């Protein structure tokens with residue numbers, strides 16, 4: 001657990017630097033990206049083929065390693081997230097590079113600690129996607145709850161797991 005509690009702030013610190021770049025630059029970057037990629041309006045994602053999850057929000061990805069989820073998540077990501085987080089999750093720098101989301105987990109030798117780390121990030125990601133990010137009145141990231149289903153959000157996480165910069169030793 002020590003490893004976990006040390007690692008998570010380390011990641012946040014790194015993104016804090018990105019956050020300090022400032023809203024003006026961010027807005028400018030977002031305009032350029034939006035102009036380049038078109039799709040501005042968040043779009044619902046067809047999740048036919050995935051087990052329905054019901055109304056209760058899960059805190060752990062139910063689809064990890066599921067090839068259908070990876071495929072659906074890939075298109076869901078490129079429609080809804082890529083304009084800020086980069087096509088195929090390769091960030092151009094205006095928003096965090098989501099291939100790195102589980103990076104600090106990958107370095108953990110203890111499997112239990114690693115699993116706990118990934119679960120923590122599952123919950124962190126879903127909360128971020130549901131509620132978006134607003135600071136000092138500026139919307140850095142829009143909320144997706146109401147647009148994307150829970151199934152679509154977890155499919156996107158599953159896709160991001162397939163794009164990890166540092167693959168996990170025992171990932172499905």
Ligand code: HEC
Nearest residue numbers: 015019080081084094095096125128129133140141142156
């Ligand atoms: C309008 C641009 C924009 C869109 C669209 C967007 N994001 Fe973000 N996202 C950001 C920014 C900017 C941040 C950093 C927020 C901050 O600094 O507080 C962020 C942060 C995050 C984080 C937290 C990263 C971390 O390690 O702290 C996750 C996870 C995330 N976004 C996932 C997504 C997913 C998944 C989608 C698509 C469903 C998405 N975002 C769509 C701009 C966007």
